Amino acid sequence: MTTSMLPMHIPxxxxxxxxxxxxxxxxxxxxxxxxxxxxxxxxxxxVPLMGVMAAAIFSGQMLNFPVSGGTxxxxxxxxxxTILLGPWAAIVTITAVVATQAIVFQDGGLIALGxxxxxxxxxxxxxxxxxxNLVKKLIKTEKASVLVSGFIAAWTSIFIASLACALELAxxxxxxxxxxxxxxxxxxxxxxxxxxxxxxxxxxxxxSTRKDxxxxxxxxxxxxxxxxxxxxxxxxLALAILSPLASSNPDGMEWVAEQKGFLxxxxxxxxxxxxxxxxxxxxxxxxxxxxxxxxxxxxxxxxAYGVASLRQAKxxxxxx
Amino acid sequence: MIEASQDRxxxxxxVGETDARIKVSLAVFAILVTSLIPVGQWWIYxxxxxxTTVLGIFLRIDILKLIKRSLLVLPFCISTIPLIFRSPVDxxxxxxxWMPGINLAGLYQALSIIIKSFISIQIAAFLIMTTSFGExxxxxxxxxxxxxxxxxxxxxxxxxxxxxxxxxxxMQARAARSACLAMDDREVGGNLFFRATVTxxxxxxxxxxxxxxxxxxxxxxxxxxxxxxxxxxxxxxxPSISRSIGIIGLSLLAGxxxxxxxxx
Numbered sequence: 001m002t003t004s005m006l007p008m009h010i011p012x013x014x015x016x017x018x019x020x021x022x023x024x025x026x027x028x029x030x031x032x033x034x035x036x037x038x039x040x041x042x043x044x045x046x047v048p049l050m051g052v053m054a055a056a057i058f059s060g061q062m063l064n065f066p067v068s069g070g071t072x073x074x075x076x077x078x079x080x081x082t083i084l085l086g087p088w089a090a091i092v093t094i095t096a097v098v099a100t101q102a103i104v105f106q107d108g109g110l111i112a113l114g115x116x117x118x119x120x121x122x123x124x125x126x127x128x129x130x131x132x133n134l135v136k137k138l139i140k141t142e143k144a145s146v147l148v149s150g151f152i153a154a155w156t157s158i159f160i161a162s163l164a165c166a167l168e169l170a171x172x173x174x175x176x177x178x179x180x181x182x183x184x185x186x187x188x189x190x191x192x193x194x195x196x197x198x199x200x201x202x203x204x205x206x207x208s209t210r211k212d213x214x215x216x217x218x219x220x221x222x223x224x225x226x227x228x229x230x231x232x233x234x235x236x237l238a239l240a241i242l243s244p245l246a247s248s249n250p251d252g253m254e255w256v257a258e259q260k261g262f263l264x265x266x267x268x269x270x271x272x273x274x275x276x277x278x279x280x281x282x283x284x285x286x287x288x289x290x291x292x293x294x295x296x297x298x299x300x301x302x303x304a305y306g307v308a309s310l311r312q313a314k315x316x317x318x319x320x
Numbered sequence: 321m322i323e324a325s326q327d328r329x330x331x332x333x334x335v336g337e338t339d340a341r342i343k344v345s346l347a348v349f350a351i352l353v354t355s356l357i358p359v360g361q362w363w364i365y366x367x368x369x370x371x372t373t374v375l376g377i378f379l380r381i382d383i384l385k386l387i388k389r390s391l392l393v394l395p396f397c398i399s400t401i402p403l404i405f406r407s408p409v410d411x412x413x414x415x416x417x418w419m420p421g422i423n424l425a426g427l428y429q430a431l432s433i434i435i436k437s438f439i440s441i442q443i444a445a446f447l448i449m450t451t452s453f454g455e456x457x458x459x460x461x462x463x464x465x466x467x468x469x470x471x472x473x474x475x476x477x478x479x480x481x482x483x484x485x486x487x488x489x490x491m492q493a494r495a496a497r498s499a500c501l502a503m504d505d506r507e508v509g510g511n512l513f514f515r516a517t518v519t520x521x522x523x524x525x526x527x528x529x530x531x532x533x534x535x536x537x538x539x540x541x542x543x544x545x546x547x548x549x550x551x552x553x554x555x556x557x558x559p560s561i562s563r564s565i566g567i568i569g570l571s572l573l574a575g576x577x578x579x580x581x582x583x584x
Contacts (some may be wrong), residue, residue: 010451011393012351012444013437020355035468044547046468048538049531051475056530058480059487066518075523077425084527096473103456104448106392106441110351169399174433179402194516201520202527210528 009101009108009116010165016172017111023168024114030122034091041088050089054096057081075198078124078161079132079154083146083203084213087129087228094121115168119161123235128157129225130232143207147200148212154199155192161234162188163243176261181243339562341555343461346569347447351440355572358584359432364576365439371572372442381449389445393437400430406568453477462555479537483530490522 015023038046058079064074077097081090099118101107108116135149166184170177206213350368357364376383409421448456454474461470558566 011396011437012440013355013393013433014396017352017355031469032323032466035466040526041470045538047471047475048541049534050472052479052483052530052534052537054472054476055479055483056527058476059483060523060526062484062487062517063491063522065515075519080523084531092469092472095469096476100473100476103444104453106389106444106448109440110348110444111355111436111440175399175402176406180399197513197516198520198523201517202524203520204517205521205524206528209524210531213528213531249322298472 009098010112010119010168012109012111014109014172014174015112015115019168019172020111020114023118026124027114027117031091031095031117034088034095037088038092041086046092049085050092050096052277053081053085053089054093054100057093058100059266063198065194069313074194075202076124076158076195078120078157079128079150079195080199080202082128082130082157083150083153083199084206087125087225087232090125090128091121094125115165119164119168121186123161123164123239124157126228126232127160127236128153130229130230130236131156134233135227146207147203150203151196151200154196155189156236158188158192158195158206159185160239163239167239167243177243178314185243329386333448339558340451340459341558342562342566342569343447343451344456344459344463346566346573347443349570353437353577354439354443356577357436357580360428361432361580361584364580364583365435367576368439369435369442372439372446376449379450381446386442386445386449390438390442393434393441395433396437397430400433403427403430403433443570458555466538475537479533479574480485483533484528486529487526490526494518494522522543 002290038050042049060075060077060080062074078090081093084090085093088263095117096186098108098115098116102110102116104115132149135152139145139148162184163181166175166180167177169175169184170180261288350372354368357368372388373383376386394516403426404422405420406423406426407421410424412419412421451459457470457474457477461467
């Protein structure tokens with residue numbers, strides 16, 4: 001049997017009514033803005049382009065690759081949709097996908113649909129857009145800039161959206177933030193790597209066949225998109241900072257283990273680069289957790305940049 | 321996956337033929353009522369589940385399929401487990417050498433969340449098994465959902481089968497060429513990085529094909545008189561029988577909610 005890394009759409013019953021309503025309001029506001037922007041940019045092309053691309057994102061989620069032990073990974077698509085279509089069109093496309101999944105396949109609840117739209121269509125796209133554009137500006141080589149920024153945007157979109165989901169569950173009282181944030185963040189940090197690799201694979205293919213879609217018309221850096229660029233940056237920073245703050249309470253399971261005296265039985269791992277997600281040498285636990293998050297992101301960035309540079313150097317040598 | 325939407329019973333009873341606007345409203349209200357029922361109201365949960373199931377039997381829906389689809393909630397149930405182990409501990413359960421402490425209120429809360437979620441999915445599955453996608457879209461349009469969004473979703477639905485077929489053929493072709501796991505100690509599909517990037521290449525190919533297809537679809541729409549203006553079939557007035565079913569359903573659900581708070 002194959003266990004797929006399915007996107008975790010929140011079912012009904014897991015979120016409080018207040019959280020659901022607030023997220024519905026935010027999502028509706030953003031989607032209405034996105035619909036107006038898309039219609040003004042594309043006119044009569046909106047419906048066929050968005051409709052067929054939404055079907056492509058939906059079908060793209062079916063393309064999976066075996067990982068190991070009966071598990072498989074697949075594309076979620078917020079980053080690639082944002083890079084290919086631009087942020088507003090990506091919001092509309094992902095909205096159509098997530099709404100259809102909830103209505104037809106019960107993949108995510110109807111009352112919780114606002115939260116799922118917020119996590120995937122709003123946070124996923126805004127974060128992808130902000131990270132893609134900010135990282136792209138740092139790298140001068142055209143091809144490397146697309147690949148490295150695509151890799152980081154894909155990973156960050158998954159990771160930040162999972163933090164948003166964790167905080168929503170915590171605010172609803174379903175699960176403590178001290179458990180939700182590290183577990184959701186941890187699992188999705190790994191899933192994010194799969195998403196990044198697939199996104200880069202897709203970008204490599206598009207660069208070699210339809211370069212114009214990525215390097216031609218700059219649909220992702222238009223001036224009308226500044227709001228979503230700022231919004232995406234704020235969401236990324238806010239969730240990266242708020243999540244460790246929210247999860248700094250003592251862990252419930254650790255408390256039970258401590259009370260029963262089997263906490264000591266838990267063995268440490270062979271190595272501890274950043275033990276307990278807290279950067280060593282910093283007094284304040286909150287600042288130390290945030291520092292650990294930033295260092296972790298920089299390591300991922302460094303790795304991605306290193307891989308891209310190596311590939312570029314190898315290609316240049318081959319061309320000579 | 322798309323087959324799941326084709327579980328609709330073609331021989332519907334009059335109740336199943338109720339106006340889609342009424343069915344969508346009732347489904348959303350039923351899920352809302354389920355969400356609002358307080359923790360630990362086991363009899364009320366049972367009552368809601370029995371109503372949905374009996375109605376399903378009455379409408380000749382495959383109940384096993386309905387229950388199977390409700391099991392979609394299971395993976396998310398993991399997130400409720402920590403509620404059971406929170407403090408203060410009410411009793412201990414010995415599991416081998418381990419003695420986890422259970423918090424009774426947390427256990428009730430976790431069970432309530434899971435049951436409510438199970439019932440909610442069953443209600444949503446019930447809706448899609450008695451109403452076509454087109455009818456639901458028409459109902460959403462009648463509720464004021466922007467026409468462009470409804471049209472995008474309808475267009476997506478129309479092309480989903482075609483593009484899913486394309487994705488399936490790509491997977492079949494890949495299975496013949498690469499990206500499989502080791503078989504009989506032979507690495508036939510490269511390492512994880514290779515498999516992931518090959519899947520990415522396939523996704524890229526699928527997106528480019530879809531972009532080009534969307535251009536052809538647009539040309540075909542233009543040829544058939546499309547001018548950017550979306551013309552729609554407006555739904556007529558809600559038939560009186562559907563209205564009566566709506567009023568009965570809403571009253572019943574409101575009664576259940578009142579009873580849940582009165583008992584609580």
